[in-house]
Amino acid sequence: MILGRIIPYALVGAVSGYLFFTATQIEFHRRAGTLGPDVWPKLVLALLIATCLYEIVRIVLVRGRRGGAAGVLQEMVEESEAKLGGGFVYAGARSPWTLAAGIALTALYVWVIQQLGFFLATAAYVFAFIALGGYRRWGVNAAVSLIGTTLMMFFFMKVVYVSLPLGQGPFAQFTFWLMRLMGIR
Amino acid sequence: MDGVLAQLANGFVDVLAPANLLALVVGLVLGLLVAVLPGLTLVMGVVLALPFTYSMDVTAAIILLTAMYVSGTYAGAWTSILFRVPGEPIDVPLLWDGYTMARKGHAAKALGWTLVAAGVGGLCAATVMVLLAHPVARIALTFSTPEYFAIIFFGLASVASLGGGSLANALISLFAGLLIATVGVDDTYGAHRFTFGVRILSDGIDYLVVMVGAFGLGEVFMRMEHRFKSAPLESVDTVSTQLPSLREASAIKGTFARGTLLGILIGLVPGAGATVASFLSYGIEAQYGRRRELMGSGIPEGIVAPQTAATASVGGAMIPLVTMGIPGSGATAIILGAFLLHGLQPGPQVFETSSHIVYAVFASIFVGVIGMCLIGYFAARYLVRVLEFPEVIVSAYVVMCCILGAFAARNNITDVWLIVVFGVVGYLCERFRFPIAPLVLGVILGPLAETNFMTTMISFNNDWMVFFTRPISGAIMALAIVTLVYPVLRHLRRRARLPAT
Numbered sequence A: 001m002i003l004g005r006i007i008p009y010a011l012v013g014a015v016s017g018y019l020f021f022t023a024t025q026i027e028f029h030r031r032a033g034t035l036g037p038d039v040w041p042k043l044v045l046a047l048l049i050a051t052c053l054y055e056i057v058r059i060v061l062v063r064g065r066r067g068g069a070a071g072v073l074q075e076m077v078e079e080s081e082a083k084l085g086g087g088f089v090y091a092g093a094r095s096p097w098t099l100a101a102g103i104a105l106t107a108l109y110v111w112v113i114q115q116l117g118f119f120l121a122t123a124a125y126v127f128a129f130i131a132l133g134g135y136r137r138w139g140v141n142a143a144v145s146l147i148g149t150t151l152m153m154f155f156f157m158k159v160v161y162v163s164l165p166l167g168q169g170p171f172a173q174f175t176f177w178l179m180r181l182m183g184i185r
Numbered sequence B: 001m002d003g004v005l006a007q008l009a010n011g012f013v014d015v016l017a018p019a020n021l022l023a024l025v026v027g028l029v030l031g032l033l034v035a036v037l038p039g040l041t042l043v044m045g046v047v048l049a050l051p052f053t054y055s056m057d058v059t060a061a062i063i064l065l066t067a068m069y070v071s072g073t074y075a076g077a078w079t080s081i082l083f084r085v086p087g088e089p090i091d092v093p094l095l096w097d098g099y100t101m102a103r104k105g106h107a108a109k110a111l112g113w114t115l116v117a118a119g120v121g122g123l124c125a126a127t128v129m130v131l132l133a134h135p136v137a138r139i140a141l142t143f144s145t146p147e148y149f150a151i152i153f154f155g156l157a158s159v160a161s162l163g164g165g166s167l168a169n170a171l172i173s174l175f176a177g178l179l180i181a182t183v184g185v186d187d188t189y190g191a192h193r194f195t196f197g198v199r200i201l202s203d204g205i206d207y208l209v210v211m212v213g214a215f216g217l218g219e220v221f222m223r224m225e226h227r228f229k230s231a232p233l234e235s236v237d238t239v240s241t242q243l244p245s246l247r248e249a250s251a252i253k254g255t256f257a258r259g260t261l262l263g264i265l266i267g268l269v270p271g272a273g274a275t276v277a278s279f280l281s282y283g284i285e286a287q288y289g290r291r292r293e294l295m296g297s298g299i300p301e302g303i304v305a306p307q308t309a310a311t312a313s314v315g316g317a318m319i320p321l322v323t324m325g326i327p328g329s330g331a332t333a334i335i336l337g338a339f340l341l342h343g344l345q346p347g348p349q350v351f352e353t354s355s356h357i358v359y360a361v362f363a364s365i366f367v368g369v370i371g372m373c374l375i376g377y378f379a380a381r382y383l384v385r386v387l388e389f390p391e392v393i394v395s396a397y398v399v400m401c402c403i404l405g406a407f408a409a410r411n412n413i414t415d416v417w418l419i420v421v422f423g424v425v426g427y428l429c430e431r432f433r434f435p436i437a438p439l440v441l442g443v444i445l446g447p448l449a450e451t452n453f454m455t456t457m458i459s460f461n462n463d464w465m466v467f468f469t470r471p472i473s474g475a476i477m478a479l480a481i482v483t484l485v486y487p488v489l490r491h492l493r494r495r496a497r498l499p500a501t
Helices: A002-024 A039-061 A072-084 A096-116 A118-132 A138-159 A170-182 B002-015 B018-036 B042-053 B058-072 B076-083 B093-141 B145-162 B167-180 B207-225 B246-251 B253-268 B274-288 B301-324 B330-341 B355-388 B391-410 B413-431 B436-459 B471-500
Strands: none
Touching (some): A002 A039, A002 B167, A039 B167, A039 B436, A096 A118, A096 B391, A118 A138, A118 A170, B002 B093, B002 B355, B018 B058, B018 B355, B042 B058, B042 B207, B042 B391, B058 B301, B058 B330, B076 B093, B076 B301, B076 B355, B093 B253, B145 B167, B145 B436, B207 B330, B207 B413, B207 B436, B246 B253, B253 B274, B301 B355, B330 B436, B391 B413
16 A cells, blocks of 8 residues: 555656756866856756655655645535535546557557558548547448548648658559549649 | 727727637637536636637637637536536535535525625626726836846745645745756757656646646546546536626625636636635635635525626636736636747737737627627536537546547647656645646746746846845745745644644
8 A cells, every 4th residue: 555655656766866967967168257058957856856865754754644735625525515416527447458459559559650651541540540449330430430530631632731751662652643633633 | 988988999890700709609608518517627617618710810819818718617516406416626615505506595686796705706797807907018018137036936836825725835836847857858948858858748748737637537547546436426406697786796796896806816826816816805705705604504695606707707817818918827828828829928018019819809708708698598408418429538538638638739649748757746746635726827927937037047147035135026036935935834823722622
């Protein structure tokens, strides 16, 4: 219990300690009488480490109980909800595997977008994302993925003039064909 | 004064130009939709709209985003009142009296009170904004770097101490944001800081990437973990709006006045925003209102207090943004981003160089509030139907807009990787109760804070006491310290009271 609550602060503190060490290695030509570019990050890191240490000590002293000083809004929400109820609640049970798959899918999408081009990668991603989210009406899913991606591509390439990834090899040929079809030059 | 009125009149003419008017209407409708959907927050909506404004004229772009900001503080009330689902955190206080009033069979009246409250709060705040902006800009022109640093320090202190979550977590989140802002090549010395030999990090991490990732993707990941399942909606017979009579409204004019004033003041504080305004206004009404003992039983005061404050906070938040270039909330930070993307730096000089744009935006808030009320009155029943749309499909397009927004800003795939990273960071923050707003405000205000701190040190021979010895910066620094210490004192006082109860 105590260990579980300490870990995030210990982790942030340790990373901050390493970054503080990195900040001491910043190379620059020191000018007499002026502060260097390392001062501000060191100041921020020192405050970050101090806050983490404070929180770790506090958790140890109160034996893992919650209840440090909270933001004013947090206290108001807690007081009001205790009195009157309400607030947003997630209805579904937690599913870490869905989350992991979602993050992996998003990373895969970013990875393949330059190879497949915007249209193919995005349409496939949206379809897979919706399916992963538990939506099982395949026809609607396919239509939403294709129509939405087409509209987005048209808007960004034709109206906003953003140069979206075209893809490579045959995928680029497909994108060019699609662009011609949409009247995008 | 005459000059201000003349410029405002020109602003109204600009707003009524077809392109600007279209941007306004689109912004209002998008803001209302975003506010209705529980999966999309107001800030997230404004973030997602930003890439669509890249090719627009600067005035139309700012009008669209500001209109979203205004109407986003209003429509979430509909779902709170009708379905007990707050579209935004802003709307949680509306559950207590708004939903209760609806359950008593007066849903139309509850919606009417919300509409009037949003209209009154929005218009009064817009008037105050127009009256105060120019004088504040003139005062801001006399400020030097210590005063600017003090204001930013105050903003950072208030975002940590007013927000949700524990104070320690908020501070950690804030310091992490300030640290992220230091990544890249330092402007003064050209030194590489935390770049670890990665070339793309030399350009620094754009705050829009952090915002889009942490607010947009982070929230989607959070919902994905719950497989996009929200509580089922309650059925309602009809969605109509019944306006209160003038006599009913004037009976609670004190609530309107308190809510509006508080909303403007909270909006002015950098780092606070509509959610704090809404909760604080409800809390004050419950503590000092004429019918405080009835709060929570479905009385109009419980609807008017949070709603007037939430909408009024928009006008307040625009003042530090336009006059000093300091965004007070997540939404104004994105509006600042839009200004910068179009090559316009908000600040005191903007009233000299681009006053027509500023006054067009001001005028658009007046027109926007009126338009929002009209759309709300006539189209609420159609707009709430968006709730029937599967959340997973909306979320898929949110991710796509996040990725497109990040990519379109610099045409750089590394930015897209960064938003995925910050999406995971945003999820972890939510999961372990580290508030995201301080992180984002830290990234936005970090460079400004550092520049003003370092310039002050150079100008005043490294004498850091200068922040406390100059009258204006000293007063603001004292206020900032009080803001930081207040939650700790409040916590100690509550703990001291515990054994007695």
